[in-house]
Amino acid sequence: MTDAGCKLVLVVACALVNADGHILLAQRPAGKTLAGLWEFPGGKLEPGERPEESLVRELEEELGIAVKAEDLVPLTFASHPYETFHLLMPLYVCRHWQGTLAPREGQELQWVAPSNLRDYPMPPADEPLIPFLTSLQSPAG
Numbered sequence: 001m002t003d004a005g006c007k008l009v010l011v012v013a014c015a016l017v018n019a020d021g022h023i024l025l026a027q028r029p030a031g032k033t034l035a036g037l038w039e040f041p042g043g044k045l046e047p048g049e050r051p052e053e054s055l056v057r058e059l060e061e062e063l064g065i066a067v068k069a070e071d072l073v074p075l076t077f078a079s080h081p082y083e084t085f086h087l088l089m090p091l092y093v094c095r096h097w098q099g100t101l102a103p104r105e106g107q108e109l110q111w112v113a114p115s116n117l118r119d120y121p122m123p124p125a126d127e128p129l130i131p132f133l134t135s136l137q138s139p140a141g
């Protein structure tokens, strides 16, 4: 690659998995970049934050749930060249949280069976992540 001056943006994201083995997707609201696409909850790291700490904060802000950093299990990551920045996005899996999930930022939420993830249009960075989610063990598996 020749874009040595490209801006690297670090975003942490989480696949919340419920007791049925379904995964939570959130739809990006109108007015944001990539509006209408379905993504994993999460967001950009703030200065001085550790990745897990950032994700605990984002999940509380976006969904109103309390997650413990030790319940965030690394799964894989996305590395994707967007036009104005390069996205590096670790993806964690989380099966345990406290509180009732609620969309705090006006976003639509949907629990999706891993085999149906391709029915939900996602940002291009997310597409390579789907096989990792379809191969997740179910709680009983």
Ligand SMILES: Nc1nc2c([nH]c(=O)n2[C@@H]2O[C@H](COP(=O)(O)OP(=O)(O)OP(=O)(O)O)[C@@H](O)[C@H]2O)c(=O)[nH]1
Residues within 6 Å of the ligand: 011, 012, 013, 032, 033, 034, 038, 039, 040, 041, 042, 043, 044, 087, 123, 124, 125, 126
């Ligand atoms: N949370 C999250 N962000 C993702 C995913 N996939 C993906 O490309 N992104 C990108 O990572 C960035 C996350 O930014 P953010 O959630 O903190 O903030 P934002 O949407 O307001 O950012 P914006 O400045 O692009 O509008 C966005 O550019 C978003 O498009 C994903 O699955 N989850």
